[in-house]
Amino acid sequence: MSTKVAIVADRVGWEERQLISAAPDLGLEIDWVNDESLCLGDAKAPSIDGYDALLIRSRSYTRGGLLATLAESKGVAVLNSASAIHACENKLVLRAVLDAAGVPVPDFRLVLSRKDFDKALDDLGLPVVLKPVYGGMGKRVTLIRDSDLAHSVYDYVEDLGHAFEQACLMEPYLGGGSIRCLVVGEQIVAAAEFESAGADWRSNAALGNQSRALADDSEVQKVVDGVVDQLGAGIYGVDLFKTPSGYLVNEVNHAPAWRGVASTTGVDIPSAVARHVQEILA
Known part of the structure; x- marks a missing residue:
């Protein structure tokens, strides 16, 4: 009898299609369940009744974290865990958790006001990167190279309607490349180095940047x-900066895209995900 897994997401993207098409050969039965129509609360909610596990792939950090929390409270197996999703959805929380555990992260300042912003510029100097505490896929991440632009950028931030949208991190600009490690369980199953392409300085796989496979590296x-020691085993995209003093954790994505890493490395990621699901349900 196949293990039944629900992919909880607001849409079926490339990664979800890969998992669904490979499932029968991997001993799984995978369905898509729209994360906007679960109506959880009842321990036997019809939307998830009969599934052995939920694979949270929501693009919305808010929906993903809330649904994982409620499903776990009803005894449903969830990937990733609610605690891991909540840590990943908030860049400040993630930085604080990792830094407290001795995992290297970039220097940064929390910016909640114009006074914070000005002080952070004085502390860090230009160029700096300003990024929202909540967000992903490189959206609203801004490289600031001069002071005139800096204050215009913060005019825009101040005009955002909600306080959580205004909360930002400022950090030194560390260059145009990053390393994406796709973790399944506790292991790196694929890793690639991404470089910014053309006029876009951001090195983000979702932006279609150039990449090359990364050989095993003990560091x-x-x-x-x-990272895994703090978040627990799961399925993560761990993004690193390479600096003269070593590697720094930039972000951890709880519902990572892996098309770029898969095309660069040739790794069969759906098989690795299937094995992990079966291991946690054994």
Whole structure:
């Protein structure tokens, strides 16, 4: 009898299609369940009744974290865990958790006001990167190279309607490249180095940047092990900066895209995900 898994997401993207098409050969039965129509609360909610596990792939951090929390409270197996999703959805929480555990992260300042912003500029100097505490896929991440632009950028931030949208991190600009490690369980199953392409300085796989496969690196493994120790085994995209002093954790994505890493490395990621699901349900 096949293990039944629900992919909880607001849409079926490339990664979800790969998992669904490969499922029968991997001993799984995978369906898409729209994360906007679960109506959880009842322990036997019809939308998830009969599934052995939920694979949270919501693009919305808010929906993903709330649904994982409620499903876990009803005894449903969830990937990733609610605690891991809540840590990943908030860049400040993630930085604080990792830094407290000795996992290297970039220097940063929390910016909640114009006074914070001005002080952070004085502390860090230009160029800096301003990014929202909540967000992903490189959206609203801004490289600031001069002071005139800096204050215009913050005019825009101040005009956002909600306080959570205004909360930002400022950090030194560390260059145009990053390393994406795709973690399944506790292991790096694929890793690639992405470089910004053309006029866009952001090195983000979702933006279609150039990439190359990354060979095994004990220092990368050590940093990623530190991340997994704090978040628990799961399915993560761990993004690192490479600096003269070593690797730094930029972000961890709880519902990572892996098309770029898969095309660069040739790794069969759906099989790795299937094995992990079966391991946690054994």
